[in-house]
Amino acid sequence: MSARISSGGSRPARISARGVGVEFLFDRQRRLVSPTLARVGARRIGSRSWGLRDLDLEIGAGEAVALVGRSGGGKTTLLRTIAGVFTPDAGTIAVEGRIGSLLSVGAGVMSPLTGRENAELLGVLAGLSLRESRRAAPNVQAASGLGRSFDRPVSSYSQGMRARLGFASADEADPTILLLDEVHEALDHEYRALVHERAREILRAGGIVVAAGHDHPLLEQLSRRALWLDAGRVVADGPFAAVRAAYLESSPERD
């Protein structure tokens, strides 16, 4: 099992996964357990489940992929594995490119900090130097459209404002791979259009966009290819309309 994530330099963006598996261990109260403690017998395992199982995937330069499937199917786990947040427990994943991500419920921002303070921190986390990150803060302010709220604590922000800040900060590091989880569905229509325009720019420049969610019309605007995940496995991979139709057929009550 291995994960190789490189910023890519001048190489084209690429995501390649072979037999990837990500496993979660739980105790009897369904609390997450560290595999390290389980191995040495310091915590008992009540149950285990694979967030991803035997996943093979190739995404090339200029390609957008939508992840569909029911909640808990593995969409977020796959995005986090591509981002390098999760290390695979089985298989290998190789990612070439600079990653910009909007994955967590809180859009990757810390509530006690202001928008500006978050932008500075997220800039450094994305690979900018401290100085570059501070210099970039006014750009993030303008790109997020947060105005004077940018200097207020994020705890006072709506989910949409957090997503704007998270996206504008991630975009400042000029990503070649853009990963968007359901959180971007919290954005208002105006800003969503901006995100989509930026996603198309990344694709035109030979980058990759992977987006997950339940808003299928929104996902279809972004990508022609879709991947249906269920119980951590790929059920279908192909043209968006065909995969969506197969998914809805299997669970007509969801959409």
Add this chain to the structure above:
Amino acid sequence: MRRVTEAMLEADETSRGRRHDARRLDLLVALSVSDLRARYGRGAWKSLKWLLDPFFATGVYLVLVTFVINRPGTAPGLSIACATVPFQLVIASVVNGLSSVQLRYSIVLNTRFDRTLIPLSGAITEAIAFASALILLAGMMAVYGVVPTPAILWLPVVLAITFLFSVSVSYPASLMGLWYADLRTFVISAVRTLFFLAPGLVALDQVPAGAQKWLKLNPLTGIFESYRAVLLYGRSPAPWELLYPTLFALGLLALVLPVYRREQRLFAKLVDG
């Protein structure tokens, strides 16, 4: 065409290494600054909060000991301050460490970065907060009319050892906070117990001889006694007072850091989003 020589490869490697170090330093500063802002807030009240925090943490007790409660020994208030002030940094680092990863769940779940720096940034935050507590020590010296001697030149060394010790306990605390979140309160109580198993309320020479050798096993004993040596007795600290806590901290880091490095790859699986 340029020929790539071994020297060029070596230079490239060095330059990449420097860039990597600079990036880690930037990350450490960014994490520490954000932690400090989250803890102390911002604006005009920030400095006042920073100054008053140690007073509320231990200063009130020192005022009681100095002016209200009659205690035996030389400058009892200063003697106690020599233990409570450094202990404040140690326990604050443990408390910070216990919640350090969970507090940053949003960035841990969103971005890949070197999470080994999280406890260190927490200890730096607490050390900055601790700096204001040194005013309490100066105040106690003034109250008891203790004049600094050249031994005070040892203070930076003593402070550095306190910081090193705090860093070393922040790593296991950080792991404990993730592995056994239910035990956070218990861990804090256990660290407080360590204070009472060291000469915190009375100096080591006031403890019966038979108990002294046991108390010396506690690394906090060396730390407390070195502050007393420098600030109260006006002499250089004994070598064991500096060496034992240093070696204990280095040993703890040597033991825990490899585990932490391996475990940090799993943090995103363990935090509650």
